[in-house]
Amino acid sequence: MDDDELQARLKAYEGRPAAVSGTGRDPVNAPMIRHWCEAMGDRHPAYTGPDAIAPPTMLQAWTMGGLGGHAGGRAGAYDELLGLLDGAGCTAVVATDCEQEYVRPLRPGDEVTFDSVIESVSGRKTTKLGTGYFVTTRTDVRVAGELAGTHRFRILKYAPTRREPRERRPRPVVNRDNAGFWEGVREHRLLIQRCTACAALRFPWLPGCGTCGAPGWDTVEASGEGTVFSYVVVHHPPFPAFAEPDHAAGPAGPYGVALIELAEGVRIVSNVVGMPCDRIRIGMPVRLDFRRYDEELVLPVFQGVAA
Numbered sequence: 319m320d321d322d323e324l325q326a327r328l329k330a331y332e333g334r335p336a337a338v339s340g341t342g343r344d345p346v347n348a349p350m351i352r353h354w355c356e357a358m359g360d361r362h363p364a365y366t367g368p369d370a371i372a373p374p375t376m377l378q379a380w381t382m383g384g385l386g387g388h389a390g391g392r393a394g395a396y397d398e399l400l401g402l403l404d405g406a407g408c409t410a411v412v413a414t415d416c417e418q419e420y421v422r423p424l425r426p427g428d429e430v431t432f433d434s435v436i437e438s439v440s441g442r443k444t445t446k447l448g449t450g451y452f453v454t455t456r457t458d459v460r461v462a463g464e465l466a467g468t469h470r471f472r473i474l475k476y477a478p479t480r481r482e483p484r485e486r487r488p489r490p491v492v493n494r495d496n497a498g499f500w501e502g503v504r505e506h507r508l509l510i511q512r513c514t515a516c517a518a519l520r521f522p523w524l525p526g527c528g529t530c531g532a533p534g535w536d537t538v539e540a541s542g543e544g545t546v547f548s549y550v551v552v553h554h555p556p557f558p559a560f561a562e563p564d565h566a567a568g569p570a571g572p573y574g575v576a577l578i579e580l581a582e583g584v585r586i587v588s589n590v591v592g593m594p595c596d597r598i599r600i601g602m603p604v605r606l607d608f609r610r611y612d613e614e615l616v617l618p619v620f621q622g623v624a625a
């Protein structure tokens with residue numbers, strides 16, 4: 319299929335339904351409104367009390383089916399359109415923007431219904447991400463048949479631009495505030511800043527003391543002893559640049575990122591290396607090591623200490 323034929327087929331989806339007779343999973347309700355307001359930090363008084371309305375920007379929230387999907391809903395045309403784009407090599411998707419119009423407020427107890435239509439499919443566009451097509455759907459949200467608001471949602475379905483594999487670990491950002499730290503790392507010394515006015519230790523490096531505000535500082539060298547204060551194990555997506563040289567799981571294997579509490583009392587984010595990630599534990603003793611990742615880059619890492 320050539321480009322013109324594809325464009326014609328895509329255009330034919332404009333005006334076709336993306337969802338028909340959808341119903342909100344839950345009626346508009348106070349707990350969801352409260353959680354939303356807490357997450358957004360929105361304390362507007364209109365969203366609480368006996369006459370509360372829902373924040374207008376929650377419009378889409380009332381139409382979402384969650385992981386279980388919802389009754390009524392997605393029409394075949396939208397899936398067909400996405401399948402057509404997949405077949406044309408536009409396998410990647412990114413949500414680009416949304417627009418909402420509010421016609422009447424939603425209140426707790428309102429039962430929401432909605433219909434979505436494929437409003438437009440753009441011509442072929444080239445973006446930094448790759449070349450593809452913008453697909454806009456419009457969802458009309460109703461209560462008792464009356465329009466409450468409209469939600470336009472636009473995605474870009476695109477063929478990802480091929481990138482050079484980035485095998486090298488990202489470089490640290492070295493600036494005048496932390497240059498001394500990285501000089502220490504090159505000499506295999508982990509240096510902690512110490513305030514010359516109040517002796518408080520601080521890490522990461524900062525231009526002033528967080529305890530007393532004084533600008534003067536010197537350094538103390540960490541003993542290298544520490545414990546895991548907290549950690550995550552990163553499984554996906556795999557970043558070959560973060561593969562550990564001795565990684566039993568191979569270059570795409572998981573890696574452990576930990577907040578290490580040093581014996582001196584400050585904490586540092588680093589990697590726990592030299593052991594399977596599923597053995598990392600909070601409170602586990604670790605010991606500082608320095609690992610060379612390439613001709614330029616040495617990083618402080620931590621080895622698990624056998625109990």
Ligand code: ZN
Nearest residue numbers: 513516527530
């Ligand atoms: Zn101080």
